[in-house]
Amino acid sequence: MDLSNVTRYQSAVAVEAAAPPVVIKRRGYLLIWPAFLYLLAFLIVYPFGYNVYQSFFEYSMLTDTSWFAGLKNYVGLFTSPEYLNSVWVGSLIAFFCLAIETLLGLSIALVLNQNFKGKVLARILLILPLGTIPVINGYMFNILFFPNASVVDHILNILGIINGPMNWLQDPIKARIVIIAMDVWQWTSFMIIMILAGLSAIPESFYELAKLDNMSTWKTFWRITLPKIKFPLALAMLIRAMDLLKFFDGVYALTKGGPQSATETVSFYIYRIGFKAFNVGYASAGSIIVWAIIWVMSFIVISKVFAAKEKAV
Amino acid sequence: MPEVILDRISKTIQKKKILDDVSLKIDEGSFVCLLGPAGGGKTTLLKIIAGLEVPSAGAVYFGPENVTGLEPYKRDVSMVFQDFALYPHMSVFKNLASPLTAKKLSKPEIERKVGEVARFLKIDRFLDRKINQLSGGEMQRVAIGRALTKEAQIVLFDEIFVNLDYKLREEMRVEFKALVDELNITTIFSSPDPEDALSLADKIAVVREGQILQYGPRDAVYQYPVDVFTAQYCGYPEMNLVDCTVVKNGGELQIDAESFQIPLPRETLAREITPGSYILGVRPEQIRIMEERQENGVVIPGQMVLTEVIGSDTIVHIDVGRHTIQSFVPGIYRTITDKPVYLNFDTKAMYLFERETGAFVARGT
Amino acid sequence: MQRVQRESRAYKLFRIVFLLFFIAVFLLPIWWMIKTSIILRVDTVVYPPQYIPKGIEFDGYIRIWKDQGLPFLYFNTIRINILAALLALLLGVPAAYAASRYDFWGKEGGFMFTILSTRFLPPATALVPLYFLYRWLGLVDSIWGLVIAYAGLNLPIVVWVMRSFIDEIPRAMEESYMLDGHSRVAAFFKIIMPLSAPGIAAMFMICNFLTWGEFLLSAVLTTTVPHQTLPIGAAQLEGDIGILWQQIAAIGVLGAIPITLIIVFFQRYLVRGFSFGILK
Numbered sequence: 018m019d020l021s022n023v024t025r026y027q028s029a030v031a032v033e034a035a036a037p038p039v040v041i042k043r044r045g046y047l048l049i050w051p052a053f054l055y056l057l058a059f060l061i062v063y064p065f066g067y068n069v070y071q072s073f074f075e076y077s078m079l080t081d082t083s084w085f086a087g088l089k090n091y092v093g094l095f096t097s098p099e100y101l102n103s104v105w106v107g108s109l110i111a112f113f114c115l116a117i118e119t120l121l122g123l124s125i126a127l128v129l130n131q132n133f134k135g136k137v138l139a140r141i142l143l144i145l146p147l148g149t150i151p152v153i154n155g156y157m158f159n160i161l162f163f164p165n166a167s168v169v170d171h172i173l174n175i176l177g178i179i180n181g182p183m184n185w186l187q188d189p190i191k192a193r194i195v196i197i198a199m200d201v202w203q204w205t206s207f208m209i210i211m212i213l214a215g216l217s218a219i220p221e222s223f224y225e226l227a228k229l230d231n232m233s234t235w236k237t238f239w240r241i242t243l244p245k246i247k248f249p250l251a252l253a254m255l256i257r258a259m260d261l262l263k264f265f266d267g268v269y270a271l272t273k274g275g276p277q278s279a280t281e282t283v284s285f286y287i288y289r290i291g292f293k294a295f296n297v298g299y300a301s302a303g304s305i306i307v308w309a310i311i312w313v314m315s316f317i318v319i320s321k322v323f324a325a326k327e328k329a330v
Numbered sequence: 331m332p333e334v335i336l337d338r339i340s341k342t343i344q345k346k347k348i349l350d351d352v353s354l355k356i357d358e359g360s361f362v363c364l365l366g367p368a369g370g371g372k373t374t375l376l377k378i379i380a381g382l383e384v385p386s387a388g389a390v391y392f393g394p395e396n397v398t399g400l401e402p403y404k405r406d407v408s409m410v411f412q413d414f415a416l417y418p419h420m421s422v423f424k425n426l427a428s429p430l431t432a433k434k435l436s437k438p439e440i441e442r443k444v445g446e447v448a449r450f451l452k453i454d455r456f457l458d459r460k461i462n463q464l465s466g467g468e469m470q471r472v473a474i475g476r477a478l479t480k481e482a483q484i485v486l487f488d489e490i491f492v493n494l495d496y497k498l499r500e501e502m503r504v505e506f507k508a509l510v511d512e513l514n515i516t517t518i519f520s521s522p523d524p525e526d527a528l529s530l531a532d533k534i535a536v537v538r539e540g541q542i543l544q545y546g547p548r549d550a551v552y553q554y555p556v557d558v559f560t561a562q563y564c565g566y567p568e569m570n571l572v573d574c575t576v577v578k579n580g581g582e583l584q585i586d587a588e589s590f591q592i593p594l595p596r597e598t599l600a601r602e603i604t605p606g607s608y609i610l611g612v613r614p615e616q617i618r619i620m621e622e623r624q625e626n627g628v629v630i631p632g633q634m635v636l637t638e639v640i641g642s643d644t645i646v647h648i649d650v651g652r653h654t655i656q657s658f659v660p661g662i663y664r665t666i667t668d669k670p671v672y673l674n675f676d677t678k679a680m681y682l683f684e685r686e687t688g689a690f691v692a693r694g695t
Numbered sequence: 696m697q698r699v700q701r702e703s704r705a706y707k708l709f710r711i712v713f714l715l716f717f718i719a720v721f722l723l724p725i726w727w728m729i730k731t732s733i734i735l736r737v738d739t740v741v742y743p744p745q746y747i748p749k750g751i752e753f754d755g756y757i758r759i760w761k762d763q764g765l766p767f768l769y770f771n772t773i774r775i776n777i778l779a780a781l782l783a784l785l786l787g788v789p790a791a792y793a794a795s796r797y798d799f800w801g802k803e804g805g806f807m808f809t810i811l812s813t814r815f816l817p818p819a820t821a822l823v824p825l826y827f828l829y830r831w832l833g834l835v836d837s838i839w840g841l842v843i844a845y846a847g848l849n850l851p852i853v854v855w856v857m858r859s860f861i862d863e864i865p866r867a868m869e870e871s872y873m874l875d876g877h878s879r880v881a882a883f884f885k886i887i888m889p890l891s892a893p894g895i896a897a898m899f900m901i902c903n904f905l906t907w908g909e910f911l912l913s914a915v916l917t918t919t920v921p922h923q924t925l926p927i928g929a930a931q932l933e934g935d936i937g938i939l940w941q942q943i944a945a946i947g948v949l950g951a952i953p954i955t956l957i958i959v960f961f962q963r964y965l966v967r968g969f970s971f972g973i974l975k
Contacts, residue, residue, distance in 0.1 A: 043384075045879065046797035049806050052790035052850055059828075059847045060813040060821065067824035068816070125717060128710055131702075141959055142718045145725060148954030150908035152926040153947035156933075157724045160731060160940065166742040168727065202724060207904070213966045214897075248859070256852060263817040266910050270930070288819035288911075297823065304820030311815035319808070344798070382870045402873045409874050415867035419889045432876030480875060 065308075071301035083298075090302035100303060102278055103286035110193060110282060111261035114200045119254060121201065122208025127242070129209065130216045140213075147206040155270020158199045162186055189279030192272055196280050199267050204257060211253035215246030251322040255315060262311050283307050332393030332406075333358045334379060334484060334516060339388035341374055341540075348374045349385070350540040356518060356533075358483075361510060363531035363548075364520040365564065371540040372520035373412075376486045379518065381405050392484070403432070408477040409486040412493065414469045416461045422448075422472055423457040429480035443479055451475045451509075467498050474506075478513070487519040491526060503529060524566050528552065536560045558609060558688035561681060567614045567645050570655050573685065574610045576603060585610060589651030590630045598677050599692040607685035614658035616679035619646055620672040628680075630655075630673040637665045648673060725951070731944035732756065739940045755941030756949075763928050763942065764920040765949070772907070772924040773953060775838050779845035780902035784895060786846070787853030792887060794854065795861040796869075807854070814851045818911045826915055836918045844916065845906040852905070853898055860894035861887060897965050900957055907954055925950040 075086040094100045129140050146154075161168045162185040173179045185191045219242065227237045265284040268274060274281035274289065281289070283303065291300030334356040341349040349371045356362050364372045377383040379390060381402035389398045397405060408429070416425050423444060430440040448454035451471045456464065464472065470490065477485050491499045507530055510517050520537075521527060527534045528548060535545040536559075544556045555561035562568045574587040576594065583594040583603070587610060623629060632650035644663045648655050648671065655673060678694040702710075731739060732755050734748040759765045793799075794807055825844065826835065834840035868890070869882040877885065888895075910926040917923045929946045932939040958965070 043797070043879075046793045046799040046802075048789035048793035049799075049802075050790075052786040052854055053806055053810060055786055056810055056813045056847060056850060059825075059843060060816070061809070063828045064821040064824040065813075065816060067827070068820055121717075125714075128713060131710070133707075133710065137962075139714050139718065141962055143714075143721055144958055144962060145955060146721055147904050148907075148951045148958055149725065149728070150926050150929065150947055150950045152908060152910045153728070153929050153943055153950065154724060156929070156938065156940065156943045157728050157731070157947065159938075160740060161724060161727060163740050166740045166744065168723075168744045171743050202721065206721075210965060217966055252856070252859070259814050263815075265818060266908070269910070284817040284819050287817055291819060291823065300820065304817050307817050307820075308812075308815045312812055315811060315815070316808070319811075377870075380870070380874055382873070401879070402870070403876050403878055405874075407874060409871065411867040411871060413865060413867055415865060415871040417868060417872070417886065428872065428877070429875040432881075476871075476875070 068301040068304050071297050072305050074298050076295070076297045086298060090298045091306070094299060094302055094306065099278065099281075100283075100286060100299075103281045103283045104306075106193070106278070106280060107262060107264060107282035107284070110197055110200075110264060110280070111258065113197050114204070114261050114264075115254060115258055117197070117201045118205045118208050118257060119250075121205045122212055122253075123250075125205070126209045126212035126216060127238075129213060144206040144209055146203045147210075149203065151203065151266040152270045154199060154203055155267055158195060158202075158271055159186075162195050186272060187276055189276055192276055192280050196267055196271060199271060200261070200264070207257070208253055211249050212246060215249035216242070219245045247322065251318065255318055258314065258318075259311055262307060262314075332395075332483060332516075334518070335391040336375070336379070337389045337391065339375070339378060339385045339390070341371075341378065341383065342386045343374075348540055349378075352388075352540070352542055354535060354542060354545060356516060358516055359514055361517040361519065361530060361532045363527040363534050364518065364537050365524060365527040365534050366522065366537035367563070368522055370537045372537050373488055375537065376409065376488050376518065376520055379484070380407050380409050380486055406482050407484045407486060408480040408482040409488065410473045410477045410490050412489040414473040414490075414493075416469060416472055416476075418461045420461070421457065422453065422459050422461070422464070425461070425472055426457075426475050426479050428476060447475045447479050450478075466494055467502065470494065470502060474509075482515070484516045484518070487517065489520055489522065491521065491523065506530070524564050527564065534564065536564065538563075554690065554693070555681070556690050558611070558683045561611055561683070561690075565613055565615075567656050567658055569611045569613050569681070570617070571683075572610045572653050572655075573607070575607055576605045576682075578605055587653070589653050592628050592677075592680075598694055599680075599682070600695045601692050603682065603692055608691065609683040609685055609688070611681035611683060612655075612675055612679050614645065614656045616675050617655065617657040618674045619648070619657050619659060620674050621666075621669070623672050624674055627674050627676045631670050632673055634666050634671055637663050639663075728944045728947045728951075731940050732948050734941075736941055755939075755945035758939075759928070759942045759945050763932070763946075764923075765928070765946070767921050768923055768925045768928040768946075769949065771838055771922060772950065775841045775845065775924060776903045776906055778838075778842045779849065779906060780899050782842060782846035783849040783853045783902055784899060787850050787898075788857055788891070788895060790854045791857035791861055792883065794858045796866070807858075810854050811851045813847070822911065822915045825912070829916060835916060836922050838922050840916050841913055841922075841924070844912050845902075845909065848909075849902040849905055853902065856898055856901075857891065857894060860891055864890045893964060896961075900961060900965055903957070904954060908950070 071083075072090055073086060073088070074083045075089065076083040125143060129136065129143065162170075164184055164186065165182055167183065167185060169185070170179065170183050173183075174181075183191060185195050223241050223245070224237065227241055232240065263284045264282045265288065268280055268282055268285045269288075272280045274285050284307075287300045287303045287307075290296045290303070334354075336352055336354040339349055339352045340347070352371075352375065354362075364375060366372055374383060378385050381397070381400055381404075384399060389396055391397065392406065417428070420428075426444045426447060427440050430443055435443070444457070445454065448457060451474060453468060453471045453475060456468060456472070461469065461472075473490070491502060494502060503526065510530075519526065519530065531548050533546060534548050534551040536543040536551065538559060544551055544560050546554075551560065551564055555564060558571060562571065572587045572589075574585050577584055577586050579593075583605065585592040585594055585608075592610075619634075620629075623631070630650050632648040632655065634646060635649050635654065636647040638645040638647075639662050642662065643658060643660050646657045646659060646663060646665075648657060650673065657673065676694070680694040682691040682693070683689060684691055730745075730748055733751045733753060734745065735750045735752055736754065738745055738749065790810075794802060829835045829840050834843065864887060869886050872882045872886050873879060908926050909924075910930065913924045913927050914930065917927065920928075925946055929943045929950075932942045932946075
């Protein structure tokens with residue numbers, strides 16, 4: 018055997034001079050631009066820019082003039098008990114809604130993912146609320162919790178849980194519970210769909226392996242089910258969280274923020290201050306703050322959960 | 331039929347250097363295996379040849395033509411992917427016909443050619459089936475079939491046996507060899523498995539961490555590995571490696587491996603070496619096991635500790651003091667523990683590598 | 696996927712009770728809506744409540760048909776939502792493809808996150824500037840104004856969900872198709888589109904769910920019945936003389952029918968369409 022083969026392999030290729038560097042452009046990435054420009058035009062530049070601009074101005078409806086106010090609106094908001102209250106109320110409602118919807122959605126989806134008679138029917142019935150119109154749900158819940166004629170009171174009285182009328186919508190705490198119940202009622206279905214989708218992507222073999230390992234149901238859930246549905250679950254929670262922090266429709270239809278602004282969310286405050294009191298500067302500054310809060314929250318969620326997904330792929 | 335030339339190719343993906351100054355010339359009609367561990371850049375190299383990736387630097391030539399920036403669909407190349415990449419929404423027939431519809435052939439022409447390839451690969455019974463109704467081996471055939479209907483001059487195979495079980499892999503390898511021999515195409519095959527390389531390829535390129543460590547005819551790579559990595563990687567079971575020193579004992583050189591000594595008279599090795607630290611390597615298939623001491627070649631006494639039966643061969647693990655040496659012997663053996671055995675190999679089968687760099691120094695003649 | 700597991704009798708009983716409880720809770724407001732739409736006006740809010748109406752009338756339906764311009768509202772809601780969903784998909788799917796298949800400067804932190812962040816603004820805030828913008832563009836009180844706004848609301852979700860969907864389609868499939876000799880464009884239409892069809896279909900439905908009952912934008916950006924949607928029609932029934940429960944419930948029932956039909960007939964596809972790992 019010829020020993021010349023043993024030399025470390027180097028450039029054995031004799032092509033003319035060094036080839037020029039090839040610059041090749043594949044332009045498929047440009048396809049992101051239509052969507053981006055669309056949002057830029059209709060949501061970012063104008064509405065968002067307008068709000069940023071207005072948030073630094075004060076406006077008088079009497080004279081229809083506005084003047085530069087610097088950070089006055091922001092400072093004013095942070096010292097306004099009304100605004101701080103709405104942030105607190107909004108976060109409180111958002112937190113409870115998200116927590117309950119996630120837990121309920123997860124438990125119902127896990128049950129619906131099993132095999133039993135009537136499964137399809139149960140699945141359909143449990144995602145029906147998704148098809149209803151939020152404003153009209155507001156009116157329906159109004160009837161269900163109507164003062165002195167509450168259907169819910171009636172049922173709870175029959176079951177012996179409460180005694181006498183509850184006057185749900187007159188009490189600050191109870192009114193919040195009703196608001197939360199309404200959102201949970203409508204949007205748990207959304208969670209169920211998203212989680213079912215995640216569950217249906219888990220191959221059966223995973224569960225069989227778990228059974229072979231004699232894993233308990235609880236352990237199977239934590240070790241196999243949850244990691245596998247992490248991504249759709251996080252996405253669904255993110256979509257819900259974004260919408261919940263802007264919670265408006267239900268409040269508008271059911272309580273109009275009352276009693277005594279106990280259910281006034283940030284969105285509703287902005288609506289009231291901007292549209293009823295025409296304090297545009299305040300409303301704009303208020304929205305920018307909400308926007309910033311959701312921005313930070315989403316950024317954290319996305320960089321943690323979704324970056325982990327990228328790596329896994 | 332063109333040759334394929336890769337000229338100083340580098341590829342960086344997201345600041346990570348995947349390929350670093352790789353050059354390779356693949357003769358027309360030859361079968362080259364890119365051999366190396368996963369993540370070494372084999373797939374990227376194939377994708378650059380196919381045009382699915384564009385190199386960050388360097389150029390690709392098919393014969394005299396520079397095709398570096400040419401779109402994949404304009405190249406005379408087809409590729410079989412590791413996961414087969416069959417189109418799940420199309421029937422087997424449509425999968426096989428895909429390259430032909432791209433050429434806008436007439437319907438009877440397409441049917442004739444698909445039929446030919448399907449019969450050739452013995453998948454003509456499945457033409458109407460959906461992809462998810464096929465077994466792993468059948469999917470493999472369809473994937474190969476789709477690469478063949480294109481009638482490309484260069485066909486790339488990316489780790490296509492990795493997803494098959496052991497038995498099927500052995501079968502497919504035999505069939506695959508026959509197939510490629512019959513087709514007379516330029517074949518570039520990537521694999522992490524030295525058995526693929528040794529049983530199929532004309533030439534082997536050992537790829538590791540974005541570089542080609544060695545490229546040459548199969549036997550050359552096997553017999554004259556450039557370094558410890560190539561020596562160990564190119565062969566199954568892996569080459570036995572033992573740290574040793576070469577010392578002068580009287581007038582004669584001697585290998586001292588602590589557990590055993592091997593005298594090194596002149597002419598044993600192909601070139602002269604100086605005393606120092608080395609690594610001694612012997613391939614398991616070169617080591618015989620004797621129950622009685624024998625006098626020719628190197629003889630080392632030891633104790634059998636384990637036998638692994640692989641197919642109809644056996645890997646025997648033998649304890650020789652500080653080291654465990656593996657021997658690969660045909661036939662099935664049982665462990666003998668009650669008495670010592672003797673390892674025996676020819677000095678011709680010995681390799682010496684530098685201790686520091688792992689580079690090849692010399693082998694026995 | 697079903698779990699092969701032997702379930703105890705107690706667990707089976709628990710499951711039935713669990714599901715029946717939630718089905719009852721979930722259906723109560725829906726039943727109440729149906730019932731309110733047909734119950735005698737005087738019996739709408741009474742204590743103890745009538746779970747089954749003692750007498751019925753269809754006054755609510757007749758009145759919304761005659762007085763509220765129901766055909767307009769209904770037809771508008773349907774076409775605005777469908778057009779908006781289609782527009783969002785038309786813009787969103789190519790963007791999702793670009794984000795899934797290409798690496799470019801500023802992709803994740805720049806484009807993708809900015810796209811998502813447009814959903815962060817409270818709807819009340821976007822109203823005034825959108826109104827000014829629409830007045831300038833002549834889009835106030837036109838169904839196209841709402842189509843554009845709704846498509847914008849759903850676009851971020853379409854891009855994000857479809858991107859993760861396309862991520863699950865192995866690149867090797869398109870690559871293989873291109874090596875067969877088909878162009879990149881052909882690979883998009885013949886491989887990416889058919890394989891992401893379940894996702895697109897599911898996304899189409901979700902878009903409709905998310906904007907079906909949208910209220911605020913519709914309330915401000917449209918002013919006359921021929922361009923308004925069902926939720927506005929319902930809200931206008933709350934006036935000085937009180938709340939017209941019957942009519943509101945009647946709109947609610949009719950409004951829920953299309954989405955309910957979609958759910959009943961397509962729930963299987965909805966779930967499958969969202970299974971991100973569909974091809975694995």
